[in-house]
Amino acid sequence: MRPRLHASAKTSRRRRSARVEALASLPLFFPLKGRKVVLAGGTDAAAWKAELLAAAGAEVHIFADSLDEMFATLLSAGSVKGSFVHHQRVWSADCFEGAALAIGDAVSDGEAQAFYCAARAAGVPVNVIDRPAFCEFQFGSIVNRSPVVIGISTNGVAPILGQAIRRRVETLLPISLRDWAALAGRVRGSVLATLSAGSERRRFWEGFTDLAFSSRCVPDTEDARAIDLLLDEAGAASSGRVTIVGAGPGDAEHLTLKAMRTLQSADVILFDDQVDDTVLELARREAKRMLVGRKGDPDCADKDIRDRMVLLARQGKHVVRLKSGDPVSCEDTRADLKRLGDAGIPASLVPGVSAAKQRFMDTQESPVRSRSMTG
Structure with missing residues (x-):
């Protein structure tokens, strides 16, 4: 029997769809070699x-x-x-x-x-x-990790702000990123020849990206054993997986970096109605978004949601179950993991900031704000 989620699917269409906001100008990357x-x-x-x-x-x-x-x-x-x-x-x-x-x-x-x-x-x-x-x-201001190049523009209204943003981005990107990006260009042909289009290739590049942002050194061109192993691992991963992610107590600023990376790798996102739209907008644009968690809705029963996660994962999808707050200590999260484990579905958990923790953080910041405002 198919899980009963029709009513919640109708509700999801009433949410604001993910669209590109207004742009002051269109960012383009213009090749100039030999011109x-x-x-x-x-x-x-x-x-x-x-x-x-x-x-x-x-x-x-x-x-x-x-x-x-x-x-x-x-x-x-x-x-x-x-x-x-x-x-x-x-x-x-x-x-x-x-x-x-x-x-x-x-x-x-x-x-x-x-x-x-x-x-x-x-x-x-x-x-x-x-x-x-x-x-x-x-x-604009430029962060150079060529072949990775990041351009930052304030459309001429605040150049100092643009420079400050550039400095902030510089601290987030390791210098070695340029070497990993160059390696990506060298192994791209092997990836295209070895892995099928779609989820297989995407899983490889997600693993590659994790390596690029880790402290590991870039493998030598002559010894690409690490890349071969990653290719084998990605090619062998034929089944899907589920990641349960905590969205925090409110807007996207409360998301952890790991939660953001997970949303960027999702094929399908099953989310609660308490999750803010700004969080969903950080997800991979091609990911399918489905509203499945709504209080008091009989068509959003926990059992049906778990059945849907298993069904989608068996189709080879990376399913993200996005829950408000921190799902770590929730009883239904433990039930989710057990159901997925019984079905043989790989599952992981990304904690979120709880509402209680956020309230504590806010109370700690308030005196600082008060002192700064009074001089």
Whole structure:
């Protein structure tokens, strides 16, 4: 007999669906390797843009009568990836031919407008440094773990905030992430050839990602034994699994990092009606969301929910049972684990912040807030 969850499924459709919120601008990653970029100006500000563009592999054509000391030093040292071509003259309309981008450093609005209009006429995207009115795109703050590159933009309204966000992100990402990302590129062919599309490959990459954020060193290219073992493990994992996750007492800020990672790897999420929408929005976009926990609803009986978890896991799904608060000490969680164990379904538990613990934390923070407000 199929579990009776029809009424709760209707309720889930009334919740706000996961959608992309309004964007101030669209973040894009623009390949520049071997492409011409026009840069007008020889100032220190222009030098920073030239170094950044060349680091992305661009052939940077600099149009300037003279160069500031920093710029001259940069040209003498060369680039780690791209190249520089200095034209000892001011820019002209013909310089935009074949260019992918145009960046200008202008001393006046008149000069900025002239450069902007000339680039637009040539069909080249343009940015005039520190003059937003003459910019078709912006440079954001960058966290560089190439091939992993993270761009941060405040759309020009709060650059200091953008820099602070960059510093915070820098502390979260290990330097070794660049090596793991490079290794991912090398083993990708083996993964595609060895594992079937869908859950098998995703399980491999989830395990790979856990390694990338661990303290383990990247295996040598010559000795990829660790990757072979991970491939074997992922290929052998043909059955699904269930993870019971505590969503905490309220909004998404109370989630643990482990809970967030689990939501990002879910195929199906069975959640209570007390779980906030902001928590669900952190889940993998393709994950199916099903409201199954609703107080007083006879169609949300615990037995039916457990049957649904077993059914979905046997279909090879990673099922996340998302419960409000901390499910560790709940009697129904112990019953969930027993039912899954009896059915031979691998199951794990991710604790959450309890409402009582959150209230205690709030009371501890209150005196600090009061003192800071009173000076």
